[in-house]
Amino acid sequence: MSYQNNNNSNNMDNMEFYKNEDDEIRPPDEVKRERLIDNDNWIPLSLPMMKTTEELEIEEAIRLSNAAMDTYEEEQIQKLINELHFKKNKFKNINFIFKRVSKFDKEVAEIYEIVEHAIDKYIVGDIQTYGWDKETYERIFKTIKNLRFNEQEVNTLKELFYVEE
Numbered sequence: 683m684s685y686q687n688n689n690n691s692n693n694m695d696n697m698e699f700y701k702n703e704d705d706e707i708r709p710p711d712e713v714k715r716e717r718l719i720d721n722d723n724w725i726p727l728s729l730p731m732m733k734t735t736e737e738l739e740i741e742e743a744i745r746l747s748n749a750a751m752d753t754y755e756e757e758q759i760q761k762l763i764n765e766l767h768f769k770k771n772k773f774k775n776i777n778f779i780f781k782r783v784s785k786f787d788k789e790v791a792e793i794y795e796i797v798e799h800a801i802d803k804y805i806v807g808d809i810q811t812y813g814w815d816k817e818t819y820e821r822i823f824k825t826i827k828n829l830r831f832n833e834q835e836v837n838t839l840k841e842l843f844y845v846e847e
Contacts (some may be wrong), residue, residue, distance in 0.1 A: 762807075767804045776835050777801065783829055793825045799840075804842055813846035 733741075778800070782790035800812040813824065822843065826836060 765807075766805065772838055773801050773805065776839065778833065779829055779831065788827055790829065793822055797822060800842065806843055812842055813844050816845050819843060819845045 777798070778796040781792065784794045796818065800809070801811045804812070823836075823839075826839065830841075
Protein backbone atom coordinates (compact mmCIF):
# COMPACT_ATOMS: atom_id res chain seq x y z
CA MET A 683 0.00 0.00 0.00
CA SER A 684 2.71 2.37 0.76
CA TYR A 685 3.89 1.91 -2.78
CA GLN A 686 0.56 3.10 -4.14
CA ASN A 687 0.58 6.09 -1.86
CA ASN A 688 4.00 7.10 -3.12
CA ASN A 689 2.82 6.75 -6.66
CA ASN A 690 -0.21 8.94 -6.03
CA SER A 691 1.93 11.57 -4.39
CA ASN A 692 4.28 11.58 -7.41
CA ASN A 693 1.33 12.13 -9.72
CA MET A 694 0.18 15.04 -7.65
CA ASP A 695 3.63 16.59 -7.74
CA ASN A 696 3.72 16.29 -11.53
CA MET A 697 0.34 17.98 -11.89
CA GLU A 698 1.47 20.87 -9.70
CA PHE A 699 4.62 21.24 -11.78
CA TYR A 700 2.61 21.59 -14.99
CA LYS A 701 0.25 24.12 -13.43
CA ASN A 702 3.18 26.27 -12.37
CA GLU A 703 4.76 26.01 -15.82
CA ASP A 704 1.61 27.38 -17.50
CA ASP A 705 1.70 30.38 -15.22
CA GLU A 706 5.31 31.17 -16.19
CA ILE A 707 4.72 31.82 -19.91
CA ARG A 708 6.06 35.22 -20.73
CA PRO A 709 3.91 37.80 -22.49
CA PRO A 710 4.60 38.62 -26.17
CA ASP A 711 7.10 41.32 -27.08
CA GLU A 712 5.88 44.80 -27.77
CA VAL A 713 5.25 45.78 -31.37
CA LYS A 714 7.85 48.16 -32.71
CA ARG A 715 7.05 50.75 -35.30
CA GLU A 716 9.59 51.14 -38.09
CA ARG A 717 10.15 54.23 -40.24
CA LEU A 718 12.15 54.65 -43.38
CA ILE A 719 14.96 57.15 -43.21
CA ASP A 720 14.57 60.08 -45.54
CA ASN A 721 16.89 59.60 -48.49
CA ASP A 722 17.46 62.35 -51.01
CA ASN A 723 18.91 59.93 -53.59
CA TRP A 724 15.68 57.96 -53.90
CA ILE A 725 14.47 57.41 -57.49
CA PRO A 726 10.93 56.17 -58.10
CA LEU A 727 10.88 52.86 -59.96
CA SER A 728 8.11 54.01 -62.26
CA LEU A 729 10.33 56.57 -63.98
CA PRO A 730 12.28 55.29 -66.98
CA MET A 731 16.00 55.13 -66.40
CA MET A 732 18.27 56.68 -68.97
CA LYS A 733 20.67 54.21 -70.51
CA THR A 734 24.22 55.01 -71.28
CA THR A 735 25.61 54.79 -74.79
CA GLU A 736 27.64 51.76 -73.78
CA GLU A 737 24.52 49.93 -72.54
CA LEU A 738 22.71 50.75 -75.77
CA GLU A 739 25.65 49.46 -77.83
CA ILE A 740 25.74 46.23 -75.83
CA GLU A 741 21.99 45.71 -76.29
CA GLU A 742 22.32 46.28 -80.04
CA ALA A 743 25.23 43.83 -80.25
CA ILE A 744 23.20 41.20 -78.37
CA ARG A 745 20.21 41.76 -80.65
CA LEU A 746 22.37 41.40 -83.78
CA SER A 747 24.06 38.30 -82.39
CA ASN A 748 20.69 36.68 -81.61
CA ALA A 749 19.42 37.49 -85.10
CA ALA A 750 22.55 35.95 -86.65
CA MET A 751 22.16 32.81 -84.51
CA ASP A 752 18.50 32.50 -85.49
CA THR A 753 19.40 32.80 -89.17
CA TYR A 754 22.18 30.20 -88.81
CA GLU A 755 19.84 27.78 -86.99
CA GLU A 756 17.18 28.16 -89.69
CA GLU A 757 19.78 27.49 -92.40
CA GLN A 758 21.02 24.37 -90.60
CA ILE A 759 17.50 23.07 -90.06
CA GLN A 760 16.66 23.65 -93.73
CA LYS A 761 19.89 21.89 -94.74
CA LEU A 762 18.98 18.85 -92.61
CA ILE A 763 15.44 18.78 -94.00
CA ASN A 764 16.76 18.93 -97.58
CA GLU A 765 19.24 16.13 -96.85
CA LEU A 766 16.48 14.00 -95.32
CA HIS A 767 14.24 14.50 -98.37
CA PHE A 768 17.15 13.69 -100.70
CA LYS A 769 17.87 10.43 -98.87
CA LYS A 770 14.18 9.48 -98.76
CA ASN A 771 13.84 10.05 -102.49
CA LYS A 772 17.04 8.11 -103.12
CA PHE A 773 15.50 4.98 -101.53
CA LYS A 774 11.86 5.61 -102.43
CA ASN A 775 11.78 3.27 -105.44
CA ILE A 776 13.91 0.64 -103.69
CA ASN A 777 11.50 0.52 -100.74
CA PHE A 778 8.51 0.46 -103.09
CA ILE A 779 9.82 -2.53 -105.06
CA PHE A 780 10.79 -4.41 -101.90
CA LYS A 781 7.36 -3.81 -100.30
CA ARG A 782 5.46 -4.77 -103.42
CA VAL A 783 7.36 -8.01 -104.09
CA SER A 784 7.70 -9.01 -100.42
CA LYS A 785 3.94 -9.57 -100.31
CA PHE A 786 4.33 -12.49 -102.71
CA ASP A 787 7.86 -13.84 -102.14
CA LYS A 788 9.01 -15.13 -98.74
CA GLU A 789 12.74 -14.78 -99.58
CA VAL A 790 12.29 -11.13 -100.59
CA ALA A 791 10.27 -10.46 -97.42
CA GLU A 792 13.12 -11.84 -95.29
CA ILE A 793 15.72 -9.77 -97.13
CA TYR A 794 13.55 -6.65 -96.87
CA GLU A 795 13.24 -7.11 -93.10
CA ILE A 796 17.02 -7.22 -92.90
CA VAL A 797 17.67 -4.30 -95.27
CA GLU A 798 14.84 -1.99 -94.18
CA HIS A 799 16.37 -1.31 -90.76
CA ALA A 800 19.72 -0.30 -92.28
CA ILE A 801 18.05 1.93 -94.88
CA ASP A 802 15.96 3.70 -92.22
CA LYS A 803 19.03 4.32 -90.05
CA TYR A 804 20.85 5.76 -93.08
CA ILE A 805 17.96 8.06 -93.98
CA VAL A 806 17.77 9.60 -90.50
CA GLY A 807 21.54 10.02 -90.41
CA ASP A 808 22.46 7.46 -87.74
CA ILE A 809 24.85 5.62 -90.06
CA GLN A 810 26.78 6.29 -93.25
CA THR A 811 27.45 2.67 -94.20
CA TYR A 812 26.30 -0.69 -92.89
CA GLY A 813 28.43 -3.83 -92.71
CA TRP A 814 27.19 -7.38 -93.32
CA ASP A 815 28.85 -10.73 -93.05
CA LYS A 816 29.81 -12.15 -96.47
CA GLU A 817 26.95 -14.66 -96.60
CA THR A 818 24.24 -12.08 -95.84
CA TYR A 819 25.78 -9.54 -98.23
CA GLU A 820 25.76 -12.06 -101.10
CA ARG A 821 22.21 -13.16 -100.24
CA ILE A 822 21.01 -9.54 -100.32
CA PHE A 823 22.56 -8.76 -103.71
CA LYS A 824 21.48 -12.09 -105.22
CA THR A 825 17.88 -11.21 -104.30
CA ILE A 826 18.33 -7.65 -105.61
CA LYS A 827 19.44 -8.96 -109.00
CA ASN A 828 16.21 -10.94 -109.28
CA LEU A 829 14.07 -7.87 -108.49
CA ARG A 830 15.12 -5.86 -111.55
CA PHE A 831 16.55 -2.86 -109.78
CA ASN A 832 18.21 -0.44 -112.18
CA GLU A 833 21.96 0.10 -112.04
CA GLN A 834 21.70 3.36 -110.08
CA GLU A 835 19.61 1.71 -107.33
CA VAL A 836 22.03 -1.23 -107.10
CA ASN A 837 24.95 1.22 -106.83
CA THR A 838 23.09 3.14 -104.12
CA LEU A 839 22.74 -0.06 -102.09
CA LYS A 840 26.38 -0.98 -102.73
CA GLU A 841 27.43 2.44 -101.37
CA LEU A 842 25.41 1.80 -98.24
CA PHE A 843 26.33 -1.86 -97.63
CA TYR A 844 29.76 -3.44 -97.34
CA VAL A 845 31.22 -6.80 -96.31
CA GLU A 846 32.70 -6.92 -92.82
CA GLU A 847 35.84 -8.94 -92.44
